[in-house]
Amino acid sequence: MDPSVLTTLKILLIGQSGVGKSCLLCRFTDDTFNIDNAVTIGVDFKMKKITVDNNNIKLALWDTAGQERFRTLTPNYYRDGQGAILVYDVSNRESFTCLETWISELKTYSTKTDIIKMVVGNKIDQERQVTRDEGIAFARRHQTLFIETSAKTKEGVYMAFEELVRKILNTPSLWEKVEDANVVRCNDGNSSISEQKYCYC
Numbered sequence: 001m002d003p004s005v006l007t008t009l010k011i012l013l014i015g016q017s018g019v020g021k022s023c024l025l026c027r028f029t030d031d032t033f034n035i036d037n038a039v040t041i042g043v044d045f046k047m048k049k050i051t052v053d054n055n056n057i058k059l060a061l062w063d064t065a066g067q068e069r070f071r072t073l074t075p076n077y078y079r080d081g082q083g084a085i086l087v088y089d090v091s092n093r094e095s096f097t098c099l100e101t102w103i104s105e106l107k108t109y110s111t112k113t114d115i116i117k118m119v120v121g122n123k124i125d126q127e128r129q130v131t132r133d134e135g136i137a138f139a140r141r142h143q144t145l146f147i148e149t150s151a152k153t154k155e156g157v158y159m160a161f162e163e164l165v166r167k168i169l170n171t172p173s174l175w176e177k178v179e180d181a182n183v184v185r186c187n188d189g190n191s192s193i194s195e196q197k198y199c200y201c
């Protein structure tokens with residue numbers, strides 16, 4: 001295990017087919033955008049290291065297929081997910097309406113009750129069918145984080161992942177193991193964490 005890495009987090013991307021889950025992932029991991037992106041079959045997986053508030057974090061990013069016919073195996077991939085990104089397409093109202101289904105699927109299959117959820121309205125470079133206020137209201141109702149993005153122009157993409165990771169780090173029950181008890185996060189401004197024995201910075 002790399003001692004400079006505080007923890008590895010499992011993040012799931014879910015949402016209707018075509019909303020841009022794979023493109024968000026490619027933008028975040030490789031800074032690329034593919035206009036003719038292929039449909040995800042089953043599940044795709046990428047790793048990425050990021051630094052949040054001076055903590056080095058490894059992310060295992062699971063991109064699940066939106067198409068029903070490829071979804072038979074996906075419930076298995078929800079296991080132990082600490083964060084979930086629920087994506088809709090702001091230029092496609094139906095993708096927003098069916099977010100309710102994705103939220104309940106997450107509730108059904110997630111093994112961590114305090115999993116952190118972030119709703120992402122993607123494709124803001126296109127003409128809208130869903131307003132920002134509608135997205136915010138949905139997120140409030142379901143107590144999730146919210147951000148709008150464009151995988152095409154990059155807007156909001158890095159911040160979406162960064163904010164999700166920050167919220168997970170601020171929920172130690174999601175990631176702290178007994179053997180990690182001596183590891184203290186840096187710069188987290190949390191004075192209640194005492195006994196700082198060593199610090200991975």
Ligand SMILES: Nc1nc2c(ncn2[C@@H]2O[C@H](COP(=O)(O)OP(=O)(O)OP(=O)(O)O)[C@@H](O)[C@H]2O)c(=O)[nH]1
Binds near residue numbers: 015038066150
């Ligand atoms: N204009 C615009 N197009 C986008 C954006 N993100 C994705 N797309 C396009 O939307 C289409 C679908 O993107 P994908 O990333 O494959 O969608 P997905 O949600 O992974 O779809 P499944 O694999 O079927 O679940 C592709 O043609 C992308 O080029 C965006 O931010 N803006």
